Amino acid sequence: MSGIYLHIPFCKKACNYCNFHFSTNQQKMEDLVYALTMEIKLQQHYLSDTVETIYFGGGTPSLLKSADISLLLNTIHQYFKVSNDAEITLEANPDDIDPHIVREWKNLGINRLSVGIQSFQESDLQWMGRAHNALQARDCIQQAQEAGITNLSIDLIYGGPTLPHENWKLNLKTAIDLGVPHLSCYALTVEPKTALALKINRRELPEIDTQHQAEQFEMLQSITGEAGYEQYEISNFALPGKRSKHNSSYWSGAHYLGLGPSAHSYNGKSRQWNISNNSLYIQSIKKGEIPFEIEELSTAQQINEYIMTALRTVEGISAERLNIIGQKEIFVPLVAEAQKFIQQGLMECSNEHLRITPAGKFMADGIAAELFRD
Template sequence: MAGIYIHIPFCRKACHYCNFHFSVSQKLLPQMINAIAHEIILRHEYLKEKIETIYFGGGTPSLLQPDDINLLMDKMFSIFDVEPDAEITLEANPDDITAHKLLAWKSAGINRLSIGTQSFLEADLQWMNRAHNAQQAYESLKLAMQNGFTNISTDFIYGTPDLTNEQWLQNLETAQELNIPHLSCYALTVEPNTALKKMIDLQKKKDVDAEKQSIQFELLMQWAANKGYEHYEISNFAKPGFKSRHNSSYWQGKHYLGLGPSAHSFNGNTRQWNISNNALYIESINKNIVPFEKEELSSTQKINEYLMTALRTNEGIVLPHLELLSDKEITAGIIKDAQRFIRQHLLERKNDALILTSKGKLFADGIAAGLFR
């Protein structure tokens, strides 16, 4: 089984913290839809497996007109072997959500929404430079449920300079009261070359507090456990039956095709990524050329990627799978290196797997680096 990701590189407004590829000008949007539809044809041989997930990401895919989504869906279903029960997700901003659009998305085959709430607090949303307000954040989730969407995820950002622990827990409580079955929660990261980084450097905004972020992450884990959400990946929490199948496929090392500018693809042996330039992408696709760079993955890279992604999940590093990916000697070396993290109660060995403890989840990237070959 495999997945397809479609990158829609347009937004109404630039969030201060965002470092994804997008443009606030929608001038090229019509040409972009046609180009992505044509890339689907050009990439028809990339995936041999059946397609079990499709994900519209961005940018802001909810900017698309229903006809645009129908065009891309029809093209994918005509080119690829899509499973009848495929999970098909659309990322949506609260300010784009209307009853009309929700019904149109459902009619097009969208069966899962990922809504970029980020916060229910007005001050937080203004600080992030989000396009929506607190009322829209709340009403969009309510409206989606009322119009028949039950598989809904919402994104939250915690660890912003002025977010108190009480306010953070209230954000979570509000989502739970709305019966949202999936939460993706991210600590605010100050990325290079973002407006946020520049404003912090100029002392126009406060920097993040790593200790405060750790406390809010621990509060999140405790709250989720008490409310019946499974912490199945570092940043993701789901009620039973509502894990993201698409994102899980990344962590499980399944193959996927990325369509659109800046989108990444992976077939098990190579990784490739499309050019991050809208005009050049469209120009190349119109010449029947997919503009991408590619790298062949070494056996060491494959092992390290598995260590990094598997460690983030609640299944952990499955040792028999690691041995198939590498060999007995390498696996034994990783088990040996893991002992210091086990002694520090950051890792535990359970059922032939190395799994992060709650404390270890605070140091996931460092632990993975300590196991790399």
């Protein structure tokens, strides 16, 4: 299987924690959509497998006109073989959702929404600089469900200074009570060059409390587990049958094509990424040129990428897959190096799979880094 990601780099306003590539100036929206159709044509030979997932990310893809979404989907179907039951996801902000637009999206082929809720608490939303309010956060979920898109995912952020434990529990309870089948929950991260980082550096805001975050991560695991959600990846929780097929393909090493400014592509042997500049991207595409950089991945890099992504999933590292990538026996010495984590109860090994235990999930990235191969 393979997937296609389209980056829509426009937002109504900037959130203080976000470091994704976007612009609040939407004047180039139509030019960008046209450039995306051109890049689809230029990249028509990048994927050889049937496309099983299409994902509109950003930025804020829900700012697109329905006609633009239709044009992009039709162009993809023109140049790629797309599965009849492909998962087609649109990221949306609560303030862009109403019953009419959801029905339009569904008629265009969108069958899954990923909604940037972040919190159901007004104090959090104001602190983050979000464009929606707490009432819209709740209403948009019910509006989407009533309009016929029930395959929903929402983003929630925990560990911030305006989110006490009781409010975090309320956020999770609200999502569960609303029947949201998929949750993507992320610890608040201070990314360089963001407004949040600047305010912390100026001592206008306190440093992030990692102990506070760890406690809320444990609450997250407990509350979702009791409600029947599977933590199939460190930050992702799904009811049975509701995993994100698109994101799962990333973690399993499937090939994908990224379209638009800053979008990344991967074909198993190399990784490439488009320029993070809307104007230069559009200008280059109009000339028939894709403005990207490329990195050919060594065997060691391929192994380490697999270790990093696989350890974040419930399946963990597969001996068979690891040995195929390395073209020799790698799993046994890797397990030997992991013994210190196994003895601490942070990892486990069974059925030729090496996994992070629930106790080790908050430290998954650090554990993976210690297991990287030279």
